[in-house]
Amino acid sequence: MTTPVYLDYAATTPVDPRVAELMARHLTLDGIFANPASRSHMLGWQAEQAVENARRQVADLIAADPREIVWTSGATEADNLALTGFLRANRHRGRHLITSVVEHKAVVDTARALEDEGFKVTWLTPAGDGRISPAQLREALREDTVLVSLMAVNNELGVIHDLAALAEVAHAGGAAFHVDAAQAVGRIDLDVNQLGIDLMSLSGHKAYGPKGVGALYVRRHPDIRVEALIHGGGHERGMRSGTLPTHQIVGMGEAFAIAAAEGEADQARITSLRDRLLEGLADLDGIHRNTALEAAVPNILNLAFAGVEGESLLMALRDIALSTGSACNSASVEPSYVLKSIGLPRALALASLRFSFGRFTTEADIDRAVDALRHALSGLRRQAQ
Numbered sequence: 001m002t003t004p005v006y007l008d009y010a011a012t013t014p015v016d017p018r019v020a021e022l023m024a025r026h027l028t029l030d031g032i033f034a035n036p037a038s039r040s041h042m043l044g045w046q047a048e049q050a051v052e053n054a055r056r057q058v059a060d061l062i063a064a065d066p067r068e069i070v071w072t073s074g075a076t077e078a079d080n081l082a083l084t085g086f087l088r089a090n091r092h093r094g095r096h097l098i099t100s101v102v103e104h105k106a107v108v109d110t111a112r113a114l115e116d117e118g119f120k121v122t123w124l125t126p127a128g129d130g131r132i133s134p135a136q137l138r139e140a141l142r143e144d145t146v147l148v149s150l151m152a153v154n155n156e157l158g159v160i161h162d163l164a165a166l167a168e169v170a171h172a173g174g175a176a177f178h179v180d181a182a183q184a185v186g187r188i189d190l191d192v193n194q195l196g197i198d199l200m201s202l203s204g205h206k207a208y209g210p211k212g213v214g215a216l217y218v219r220r221h222p223d224i225r226v227e228a229l230i231h232g233g234g235h236e237r238g239m240r241s242g243t244l245p246t247h248q249i250v251g252m253g254e255a256f257a258i259a260a261a262e263g264e265a266d267q268a269r270i271t272s273l274r275d276r277l278l279e280g281l282a283d284l285d286g287i288h289r290n291t292a293l294e295a296a297v298p299n300i301l302n303l304a305f306a307g308v309e310g311e312s313l314l315m316a317l318r319d320i321a322l323s324t325g326s327a328c329n330s331a332s333v334e335p336s337y338v339l340k341s342i343g344l345p346r347a348l349a350l351a352s353l354r355f356s357f358g359r360f361t362t363e364a365d366i367d368r369a370v371d372a373l374r375h376a377l378s379g380l381r382r383q384a385q
């Protein structure tokens with residue numbers, strides 16, 4: 001059996017070997033393993049220093065102050081803390097949240113839970129390319145709107161929101177602006193000051209760091225307040241308690257430092273890999289591009305294959321690891337809610353595949369994927385006749 005070609009980087013990335021090596025040095029007795037909150041011995045201080053170094057690496061990537069970074073268990077927790085923590089802390093000012101139907105489940109389900117708690121939510125529906133326009137946002141703002149939450153890069157389509165323009169509209173309406181940037185690290189510029197972002201969710205494992213660690217950026221000027229969701233010791237300036245996982249944190253820090261240094265070069269190489277895939281399929285009929293290339297990161301490409309079933313296609317492509325829609329809903333056969341929301345007919349949504357590429361994807365990987373796809377499509381289409 002050959003190893004499958006991995007084209008599912010949007011679901012998770014492998015840990016960069018440089019990151020893994022550093023993490024391994026923060027686990028065992030001969031390494032930096034102590035509790036970073038231990039103030040009574042040098043080993044604790046060393047661990048604290050490692051954590052603070054990583055905090056600076058993450059802050060540097062987004063041009064923030066390290067004191068604005070709150071460690072979490074991932075972007076899911078960061079989204080929960082941003083939405084629930086902010087709305088609860090600001091309920092005296094208003095109870096209205098604006099978000100969109102194409103957000104990750106970490107935002108969608110949190111917003112639903114907030115509706116159950118009595119907060120009001122406006123759900124924006126995107127245009128055909130999957131993006132929310134500043135004009136749409138302006139229409140939705142109300143007197144009592146306190147928060148707008150929109151993602152930087154859509155995990156299924158790869159399209160990029162115009163964050164600066166959206167932030168400006170949110171602020172003009174008196175609302176704070178939260179961005180889920182899990183898919184954006186190393187892919188687009190994330191300077192929180194230039195973009196006007198108040199809260200930003202980050203994840204380690206979408207950017208060649210480990211799973212199980214993330215961060216929430218919380219702006220200090222003007223002072224953005226979030227109420228803690230996890231209590232127990234007052235770590236992270238009271239916003240998120242719990243012993244800090246030093247090895248995870250140094251891994252995320254190193255991954256973000258590498259993203260800052262190499263992200264642009266990675267993306268340039270990945271653009272040519274994506275184009276190679278598109279060229280390899282260019283002469284085939286019935287391929288519908290769900291990703292608006294001119295508005296998207298090059299590492300995510302969503303395509304629909306008319307006349308075949310997505311599940312059969314996936315079965316025929318056993319040697320290629322990829323997702324239909326997004327990994328989170330590939331267990332059920334319901335079409336992806338993101339693809340439905342851009343108006344894709346049900347049959348095409350069900351026959352869509354997300355190709356996502358990364359730092360370790362090679363031209364040979366792309367060629368294997370093209371061959372496998374051409375073979376699978378001709379087989380399935382012949383059967384269907």
Ligand SMILES: *Cc1c(COP(=O)(O)O)cnc(C)c1O
Binds near residue numbers: 077106151153155
């Ligand atoms: C992966 C992802 C998340 C969840 O991140 P975790 O670190 O796995 O919790 C949230 N939002 C988006 C857009 C993602 O792609």
